[in-house]
């Protein structure tokens with residue numbers, strides 16, 4: 276097992292890669308525990324937690340709302356949950372985001388942990404302490420920073436995922452290598468087949484390394500005032516694409532990273548060869564690199580992004596594979612840069 280620690284302002288988070296899902300109860304403090312999960316995860320894994328009261332939510336981005344949160348608050352009240360109640364979110368990114376938000380706000384905050392069951396949730400959504408919901412078309416606009424006490428990443432559970440779910444996670448793994456580690460990028464170039472086949476050694480190394488990168492950044496900048504913004508690489512475009520096209524988060528982030536890499540190349544930071552290497556790796560991981568979407572709609576959706584100020588938008592660009600920077604770009608410039616080209 277490999278362990279990482281995040282020293283958050285409100286508490287410490289222990290992230291364990293290689294710990295077994297079944298052992299999650301060893302990390303519970305005693306007293307009442309309530310599970311929050313979704314229908315799919317409940318169907319596959321309820322045998323691991325069916326002795327605990329369980330709140331089941333639906334699935335899909337559309338349920339990441341205050342209405343879902345309200346519903347969970349009501350159920351917690353019916354269960355007489357109090358300050359000593361511990362919440363465990365078991366599921367993918369949406370479960371982690373919602374469960375973390377509920378735990379951070381119910382009774383002004385109760386203790387919680389996660390068992391992420393998707394690759395995306397293991398390498399990204401369960402780690403870092405950001406939680407929250409969408410509101411009036413804005414993604415993640417309501418939420419808190421609050422670290423889960425534990426995160427158990429059992430790579431065995433990844434075998435039950437459909438291919439699209441794995442690709443979603445690989446997009447975030449590629450993102451982590453692009454902003455922080457060219458050696459891991461090369462490793463992934465050489466081992467993508469084994470990664471797709473969930474070879475235990477390769478996938479464990481990728482999950483652990485991704486979490487090493489993310490937890491390191493979060494430890495240095497928990498509240499996203501500087502370095503943590505790099506983790507948004509590909510996401511300003513990705514979120515906008517996800518919204519206008521309805522494709523999955525990972526696929527949208529893949530397209531977003533290609534657009535951001537192209538912009539980095541156009542601005543003279545990244546070489547053509549590096550952009551091609553990025554596209555090839557994404558293709559190898561069964562992620563899209565070219566989308567057919569309406570650019571006007573894309574720009575409108577980007578302008579709804581919460582990271583935008585009046586005339587400028589903060590974009591994450593690559594200076595090389597393994598290194599990124601934040602640059603404020605004029606919205607007008609961005610509009611010009613996004614004008615479709617032929618390739």
Ligand code: GLY
Nearest residue numbers: 400402403404405
């Ligand atoms: N919970 C995801 C993050 O903090 O980035």
